Amino acid sequence: MTHALAPSRRQALAAALGFGLSVEFLGRKAFAASDRALADRKLVVVICRGGMDGLSVSPPVGDANYAALRGAIAIPGFDQPGGALRLDDTFGLHPSLAAVHRLALKGEARIAPAVATPDRARSHFEAQDVLENGATSAYGTDSGWLNRALQAMGPGKARAISVGPTSPLILRGPVEAASWSPGPGVGRDPRLPGILADIYASADPELARALASGLATERMAKIADDDARAALGETISAPGRDMSAQPASAGAARPRPAFRQGLGVARRMGATLAGFMIQPGGPQLAAISIDGFDTHANQGSSQGQLATRLAYLDAVLDGISAGMGPGWRDTIVIAATEFGRTARVNGTAGTDHGTASTALLLGGALRRGGVIGDWPTLADGKLFENRDTAPTLDMRGLFKGLLAEHYGVSRRALDTAVFPGSANVAPALGIIA
Amino acid sequence: MALDRDLAAAIAVTRFGLGAKPGQIDAVKEAGPRRWLQSQIRPVGGADQPSANPPSSAARLLEFREYQRERQAARAAGQHFDPVKFAGKLIRQDAGADFLSRMRLAATTDADFRERWALFWFNHFTVSATKLQTATLVGPFEDEAIRPHVFGRFEDMLVASSSHPAMLLYLDQARSIGPDTAAAAFLSRKGRHAGLNENLAREVMELHTVGLAAHYTQADVTEFARALTGWSISGLDAPDSVAGKFMFRPAAHEPGVRTIMGRRYPQEGMQQGLAVLHDLAASPFTAQHVSYELARHFVADEPPASLVARLKETFQETGGDLSHVANTLILSPEAWSPEARKFKTPYEFVVSAWRAAGVTPDALRDAAILTALGQKPYSAPSPKGWPEDAAAWCAPDAVVKRMAWAQRLAAGHVAGRDPSQLAADALGDRLTPLVAQAISHAETREESLAVLLMSPEFQRR
Numbered sequence: 001m002t003h004a005l006a007p008s009r010r011q012a013l014a015a016a017l018g019f020g021l022s023v024e025f026l027g028r029k030a031f032a033a034s035d036r037a038l039a040d041r042k043l044v045v046v047i048c049r050g051g052m053d054g055l056s057v058s059p060p061v062g063d064a065n066y067a068a069l070r071g072a073i074a075i076p077g078f079d080q081p082g083g084a085l086r087l088d089d090t091f092g093l094h095p096s097l098a099a100v101h102r103l104a105l106k107g108e109a110r111i112a113p114a115v116a117t118p119d120r121a122r123s124h125f126e127a128q129d130v131l132e133n134g135a136t137s138a139y140g141t142d143s144g145w146l147n148r149a150l151q152a153m154g155p156g157k158a159r160a161i162s163v164g165p166t167s168p169l170i171l172r173g174p175v176e177a178a179s180w181s182p183g184p185g186v187g188r189d190p191r192l193p194g195i196l197a198d199i200y201a202s203a204d205p206e207l208a209r210a211l212a213s214g215l216a217t218e219r220m221a222k223i224a225d226d227d228a229r230a231a232l233g234e235t236i237s238a239p240g241r242d243m244s245a246q247p248a249s250a251g252a253a254r255p256r257p258a259f260r261q262g263l264g265v266a267r268r269m270g271a272t273l274a275g276f277m278i279q280p281g282g283p284q285l286a287a288i289s290i291d292g293f294d295t296h297a298n299q300g301s302s303q304g305q306l307a308t309r310l311a312y313l314d315a316v317l318d319g320i321s322a323g324m325g326p327g328w329r330d331t332i333v334i335a336a337t338e339f340g341r342t343a344r345v346n347g348t349a350g351t352d353h354g355t356a357s358t359a360l361l362l363g364g365a366l367r368r369g370g371v372i373g374d375w376p377t378l379a380d381g382k383l384f385e386n387r388d389t390a391p392t393l394d395m396r397g398l399f400k401g402l403l404a405e406h407y408g409v410s411r412r413a414l415d416t417a418v419f420p421g422s423a424n425v426a427p428a429l430g431i432i433a
Numbered sequence: 434m435a436l437d438r439d440l441a442a443a444i445a446v447t448r449f450g451l452g453a454k455p456g457q458i459d460a461v462k463e464a465g466p467r468r469w470l471q472s473q474i475r476p477v478g479g480a481d482q483p484s485a486n487p488p489s490s491a492a493r494l495l496e497f498r499e500y501q502r503e504r505q506a507a508r509a510a511g512q513h514f515d516p517v518k519f520a521g522k523l524i525r526q527d528a529g530a531d532f533l534s535r536m537r538l539a540a541t542t543d544a545d546f547r548e549r550w551a552l553f554w555f556n557h558f559t560v561s562a563t564k565l566q567t568a569t570l571v572g573p574f575e576d577e578a579i580r581p582h583v584f585g586r587f588e589d590m591l592v593a594s595s596s597h598p599a600m601l602l603y604l605d606q607a608r609s610i611g612p613d614t615a616a617a618a619f620l621s622r623k624g625r626h627a628g629l630n631e632n633l634a635r636e637v638m639e640l641h642t643v644g645l646a647a648h649y650t651q652a653d654v655t656e657f658a659r660a661l662t663g664w665s666i667s668g669l670d671a672p673d674s675v676a677g678k679f680m681f682r683p684a685a686h687e688p689g690v691r692t693i694m695g696r697r698y699p700q701e702g703m704q705q706g707l708a709v710l711h712d713l714a715a716s717p718f719t720a721q722h723v724s725y726e727l728a729r730h731f732v733a734d735e736p737p738a739s740l741v742a743r744l745k746e747t748f749q750e751t752g753g754d755l756s757h758v759a760n761t762l763i764l765s766p767e768a769w770s771p772e773a774r775k776f777k778t779p780y781e782f783v784v785s786a787w788r789a790a791g792v793t794p795d796a797l798r799d800a801a802i803l804t805a806l807g808q809k810p811y812s813a814p815s816p817k818g819w820p821e822d823a824a825a826w827c828a829p830d831a832v833v834k835r836m837a838w839a840q841r842l843a844a845g846h847v848a849g850r851d852p853s854q855l856a857a858d859a860l861g862d863r864l865t866p867l868v869a870q871a872i873s874h875a876e877t878r879e880e881s882l883a884v885l886l887m888s889p890e891f892q893r894r
Contacts, residue, residue: 125817165807167828179830187837196887204889214829296605296632347628348608
């Protein structure tokens with residue numbers, strides 16, 4: 001199948017299936033130029049739950065104190081076996097993040113190594129809530145900032161989807177967002193959805209909204225899945241993109257079959273999410289969660305528990321990148337976590353809840369450049385509360401910068417509606433090309 | 434109270450219980466809805482045990498140690514050993530059997546308020562199978578630390594939970610070692626760094642007892658973690674009578690007086706941690722936190738403040754006697770609001786559908802739908818447990834998957850049944866004319882049962 005034919009095939013399919021969202025979207029006679037551009041611009045937020053260890057995601061192997069603080073769980077230096085994949089003199093990427101590194105070499109991936117939400121309680125649940133609700137405290141609001149961003153862009157201008165059977169807080173709120181996870185479709189009784197829609201319409205608005213959105217998404221899933229299959233097929237066969245071709249990861253252990261299968265599923269999931277987003281009228285914004293980053297014990301170094309989770313993250317990101325196809329040039333992906341982990345290894349070969357961590361930024365829409373934000377270093381006296389990587393960049397500033405530059409959301413809306421009470425937090429600008 | 438007895442019986446079985454089995458609402462009406470609920474409070478004996486011969490956590494731990502030995506031996510011999518495959522087998526066999534027993538109990542019990550009450554407390558003190566070490570211990574944890582105590586004193590359940598091997602492993606307490614102890618010095622001589630792990634201390638404060646509203650500090654958490662050092666598990670090479678069970682290790686206990694939330698704890702050894710747990714259990718913040726969670730679970734995502742206050746008062750007056758707290762819940766008018774505001778979690782939905790259709794799950798594959806709906810057996814995403822609110826579960830994708838599953842269940846279990854009778858049996862006076870009419874107008878029996886299971890009054894409780 002040639003890729004050039006794909007968009008028209010998708011349009012035809014979408015129309016034939018009577019897909020609600022796209023019909024409505026395509027039905028508008030003409031787009032203003034800015035709307036057209038907006039429709040193409042994608043933003044994917046990957047939430048890494050559990051407190052992802054920034055010092056392993058982007059190990060500062062050039063920082064004089066890194067190896068001593070980390071002991072046995074330090075990632076080795078650039079040229080050592082299992083060593084970090086070089087970004088600059090100070091920072092590398094974890095060897096599991098080979099796909100991210102490939103993108104970084106093309107200027108399509110950057111790191112922000114010392115970001116934190118305004119929360120300092122070191123509680124997963126409170127910090128995840130703050131990461132997602134965009135407020136200054138866990139109980140500040142019960143809607144998510146990505147949902148309020150949709151609202152700020154204007155009615156019907158943009159749509160959103162989350163991957164997984166439940167709605168993450170980041171997308172909860174007044175604007176209905178789609179959710180999708182792999183599984184069997186609507187079932188065999190063609191009348192049932194209509195009967196239920198009628199009942200819900202008069203008796204249960206919450207169920208009515210969920211059903212309507214779920215049915216629309218289900219129709220879209222078929223198309224997205226076909227696209228993902230096609231995109232991954234192309235990528236897998238493309239020369240030079242095989243992981244083992246990377247010199248830096250050549251020394252790493254070959255993954256076991258079960259492990260590799262898990263990565264295949266992860267890649268497929270990322271590509272299918274992209275498949276949704278590149279459809280005409282498809283969602284511009286998406287949220288996806290990856291958990292398992294709470295590495296209190298036996299965290300591992302180049303290999304081990306955290307390495308496995310990072311390989312999974314890498315596969316999801318690789319899948320998104322491949323699945324976007326030409327749409328990648330208008331895409332930004334940000335992977336962020338609720339907090340980082342302690343700078344020192346703990347008594348159980350792991351790390352405890354900390355403060356600042358690394359956010360990964362990827363996408364063809366990214367401006368080429370170095371590290372985002374200042375590096376506080378791990379020197380004596382520089383650690384936050386003599387314990388954690390010190391935050392130098394407010395997570396909200398990073399998100400605000402993306403919404404401002406990628407979607408033109410006004411500073412006023414960002415300061416008050418999307419991230420309430422954040423007027424003192426400047427958007428991090430210059431990240432988008 | 435003006436509530437009609439027919440409606441009260443339907444609410445008792447569907448909101449306080451796990452959903453009506455055919456004939457159950459009539460029986461409860463006969464017995465008296467409140468009396469039926471009160472009769473399920475069992476201060477001695479606690480909740481029912483899902484299995485007649487429950488496996489012990491110690492036996493499961495020994496089994497896990499065997500697995501680790503085999504893995505080490507295989508590695509030493511250079512043989513291929515696939516831990517993912519092996520763990521999958523362990524989880525299917527052991528945890529799978531546990532979960533199946535629990536599903537069968539829920540689907541068949543006549544004392545379903547007692548079971549719901551137990552499920553609430555298990556979720557409050559979550560241990561999850563998301564960690565390989567604890568994967569086969571979740572069932573035993575529930576049976577040993579939670580079920581016996583659910584109508585006893587809150588403090589007893591807190592101590593049982595905090596000292597259970599599953600919790601000690603899940604929240605990394607078993608390996609937390611006081612930095613100034615003989616154990617730390619010994620490990621340090623062997624070149625291994627040993628130290629404090631504050632995970633259990635933090636979650637006990639935040640999730641199990643006082644909650645964030647108590648405004649404790651990082652220093653309080655660290656001090657509590659020091660007080661808990663030594664709470665561990667006995668070596669698996671120890672005699673069978675103690676192997677794999679809770680053990681206090683004096684050599685790992687950080688010596689000294691601790692100060693937590695302004696109180697001094699001069700006790701020595703294990704007594705220090707127990708004294709802190711005692712004070713946490715007695716804190717008004719804990720009474721408030723637990724009462725709020727109970728009201729939220731049984732009544733509404735945003736529960737009436739008057740109900741929370743009522744439960745809190747009983748909790749404080751009785752020193753956290755949960756049989757009295759359960760009784761107060763049953764006697765609170767707020768809990769009997771005719772409006773069903775709680776959207777069922779996947780487990781609640783699936784169990785209630787089985788009860789309505791008269792189905793007893795007979796294989797673990799019957800639980801596959803729970804994973805698809807976002808509630809994988811024994812695998813809560815974090816120590817916070819499963820979410821309670823409709824916003825988490827009433828998601829577009831999940832509603833479509835509920836609909837597909839309802840059709841599959843209906844297809845297998847409608848032969849020879851009268852759908853209108855099934856609906857009356859499942860919902861009693863909670864069945865609305867709108868849904869009753871849709872059921873009677875359905876084209877097939879299958880369709881009518883699917884409409885019942887997906888109706889707003891069945892999806893909510």
